[in-house]
Amino acid sequence: MISVNSTVKLTFRNTATFFGVHVHTTPLSLSYTQLTIGSGDMKKFYQSRKSQRNVVVSVIGDKIPMYGSGASLTTPAGLITTSPVPLQLNFTVRSRGYVLGKLVKPKFDKKIGCAVVLDLKKLNVPISLKNSCTYE
Template sequence: MMTWPAGSPPSQTTTPVYTVQSPQNTDVEKISTVSGFSPYGSPMNRQGHVSHYHHDSAAESSSTPRFSGPLRNEYRSVQVHDLDRIIHEDDEDYDETDGPNEMRRRKTRFCLWLLFTLVFAFTLFCLSLWGVSKSFSPIVTLKDMVLESLNVQSGSDQSGVLTDMLTLNSTVRILYKNPATFFTVHVTSSPLQLSHSQLILASGQMEKLSQRRQSEKIIETKVIGDQVPLYGGVPALYGQRAKPDQVVLPLNLTFTLRSRAYVLGRLVKTKFQSNIRCSITFYGDTLGKRLDLSKNCSDH
């Protein structure tokens, strides 16, 4: 029999204690727990290693929150559900703002805006043309008038009343100039009337014409009075039979000249109007001669 010294305790085999830190990957922990293997692939020691491993894992689990398998699946399902809800809400917003109806409304608004812009630009362009054309007013100058014949004789009017009858032939020359650089003007006129006081002695109609841009023309118009009853309204003509060279007869020549320019077809039209009035004094010895009208006429 073997004895030990009194002060010496019996020798014991000590097992080293290992501390295993749980990895962050919970899947590894799950595999190690279910399959019976350590995280590093070696079998677990039933007496020491397992208890220490679970003790350390429990300690770490107490300090670090973990999710079990079903809880993780539930968490993932919640995340997927929230993501689907966000996508669904985004789709609803897209449908509300960028759906077919909204796109149609946007196209309609764009077409209306484009149409309004084109109409406004075209209107502004037409107004600009109209304003520019107004500065090219035609120039009307009365050149002269020739009193070719003047004859007074006794007669009767249509009702048979006896009175003096006047026959007068004259020619009026008008210089018409179109200074415009980009349009033609169409010219018409009211009847040219030659009168003494309120009595009309002769009249004539000017022919219509179209005057091209930057051009001018002299217009000759016949002003004629045929068997015009005087009814004693022209005392200056009483002595015409005896002394025709001494006749002094004040006359007025009046008419309205209208000009129309088609600047942009029928869309832009410009109108000009001149009211001409000339004061003339006819002397018997000037019969058949030209009377200058350039200084005796006015536009009002």
């Protein structure tokens, strides 16, 4: 069983000069070898034009069964290894703008996937996702 308690901090920028956007996301999921070990939800918000906002999301998983996939996290003697653990953070940001009232409604969807390496020697130290994320 595994429990995860982490915080993801995002900066959302609206560079549009004429309209604000309404933003929401799919749940953020943190996974280890295709097994979701934590998830979190971001609240919907409105972002006005030419502005930015910092968003904080808690990603939590409590006593998630590993179904045998956590065997590489322990040594043959049963001790926890200190080797880095590769994790994947996935979510989709959806935003919609209302231009000219509700006549023109552009939509923007962006799938975001971040490769996170959790080092047990560096717990409680922020991990930068700046160069580890892909955007589709």
